Amino acid sequence: MHILTKVFVVLATVLALFLAALVVPLAVNAGRIEQSIADEKARLAAAEAAGATAQAAWNTEKLQTAERMQSLQNQLSELQGQINRLQGESSQMLVERNRAVADRVASEAKIDELTQLSKTQAGIISGYRDEIGKLRDNELTYRQRALEMEQRLSDIESQRDVLDQNYRALREELAAYKQDAAASNAGAVSGGTGRDQPFNYAGALIRGTVQEVQREPSSGKTLVRLSVGTNDRVQKNMIMRVVRGNVYVGNITITGVDLSHSVGEVTLLSQGQEVRNGDTVQSSLR
């Protein structure tokens, strides 16, 4: 064998050994690297899965965020609209406020004017009040005078009434006297003449009531008190008829007369009747 061949063989052997020494770590490292790569790939896949999940969650959150943004945008638009509306209202209110201020100024001026007017009118009213006071005093004086005049007038009228009644009574008495005179001349008497004997009143109807009935135990007479007197043309010895409703009770002869009442004696009673308080008395039964 040629030396070169031997050298080549030796070198080939050494290189083979060297190659073997290189190949072993190479293979081991390659395996480990492959393993590492596989692990990394698995981690990458897991990371990608997590990333996909996160992406999905992020998408969901993004959607939700977009929706929230949209709703917030809508709220913002709404609030903007409200703000615009409120600004409009505010400007309107400012205008109204200015108008109200102007009105207030005008009202204050008017108030001042009215105050002056009221002061003037107060002066006028006080003048009127004084005048009215004077007029009232005058009116009081006139009314007092009028009252006095009326009193005097009523006194005079009362006097006149009394005089009229006296005149009427005198005329009736005169008429009665003439009748009695004519009757006595003709020979007929109508129940007595003058005031000494009981007589029938021929004048206008006199009507009153029985106020009190009293029996005299000594004489057995029944005395009554009537509500009519000389003011009503009642005279002494006048015969009055007592009625109760439509029932005739009896006769009363006047024994005493006063202005507003009179006293009489019951001279005649209907059968089964008696004079009571409240019975009606009249000068005739017509």
Next chain:
Amino acid sequence: MAQQFGMQMPAARKRGSSLNVYTGLAAAAMLALAVACAVAFNAASRVGKGGSPFSFQEKGKIELKSR
């Protein structure tokens, strides 16, 4: 043994060696091995820890030489 039988046999005398195909083949093998060693060295350097072709990488802690 050849020296022992070289005096007796006509072919026992020393002959001179010459280059033959086996030398070429050895050379080619050596060259191929050299190339293979070089490639393997290069590859092992790439995957070896810290660029060393004879070092082993730790599991889970691969350290490659940065280019």
